[in-house]
Amino acid sequence: MRKLAVIAIMGTAILSMASFQSCKRDDPTSTEFIADNTTFANFHSWSLDATNHGPSPSLGIAHAGNDTSVTRKVYFKNGQARVNGTYPIGTVIVKHSTNPAGTVNEITGMVKRGNGFNPTTGNWEWFMLNPDGTIATDGSGIAMRGGAAMMGGMCNSCHGGASSKDFTFSK
Numbered sequence: 001m002r003k004l005a006v007i008a009i010m011g012t013a014i015l016s017m018a019s020f021q022s023c024k025r026d027d028p029t030s031t032e033f034i035a036d037n038t039t040f041a042n043f044h045s046w047s048l049d050a051t052n053h054g055p056s057p058s059l060g061i062a063h064a065g066n067d068t069s070v071t072r073k074v075y076f077k078n079g080q081a082r083v084n085g086t087y088p089i090g091t092v093i094v095k096h097s098t099n100p101a102g103t104v105n106e107i108t109g110m111v112k113r114g115n116g117f118n119p120t121t122g123n124w125e126w127f128m129l130n131p132d133g134t135i136a137t138d139g140s141g142i143a144m145r146g147g148a149a150m151m152g153g154m155c156n157s158c159h160g161g162a163s164s165k166d167f168t169f170s171k
């Protein structure tokens with residue numbers, strides 16, 4: 001009788017361990033951060049970690065950087081820093097490019113999504129944002145977000161050059 005009870009208890013323990021494991025693996029909050037329209041809200045009040053003007057050697061035409069009148073501000077949510085060389089899952093960064101003439105108003109975002117989402121460049125997901133921080137949509141109403149294929153691979157290819165800083169340039 002006692003033996004049976006021990007076996008039953010062990011059985012239950014093993015079963016609950018197994019279900020805990022699979023729950024952990026499938027739980028998106030533990031391994032993956034999927035941004036939504038609230039993720040970038042109030043980005044202007046986050047930690048301003050870089051303010052750049054004019055051309056950047058690696059910038060080319062992206063982010064309107066070759067126009068010297070353009071200011072590019074980079075905001076890190078919660079001032080997040082790298083931990084042991086990489087940014088933790090859930091890290092959110094926004095970059096806002098503007099010029100005094102008002103002809104440039106570009107807001108891009110990158111979010112550490114994790115879970116093997118975009119392994120070539122550190123599992124970052126790329127975003128185009130509206131001025132209020134919601135995720136922009138293209139002419140067909142599709143959200144402008146993605147990994148390696150985002151903007152024909154442009155985001156991945158440039159930021160790939162910043163691999164030593166976990167694919168970010170500013171911090």
Ligand code: HEC
Nearest residue numbers: 052059060062095108109110126127154155158168169170
């Ligand atoms: C031509 C190269 C190039 C391309 C293409 C590019 N970036 Fe960047 N990006 C940069 C550089 C350089 C910086 C550093 C800030 C600065 O000087 O503007 C930067 C900064 C950023 C930042 C702030 C964090 C950081 O790394 O400093 C975000 C967010 C960002 N880019 C998003 C994007 C997204 C989204 C795309 C694709 C739609 C993209 N970038 C495509 C060169 C590029």
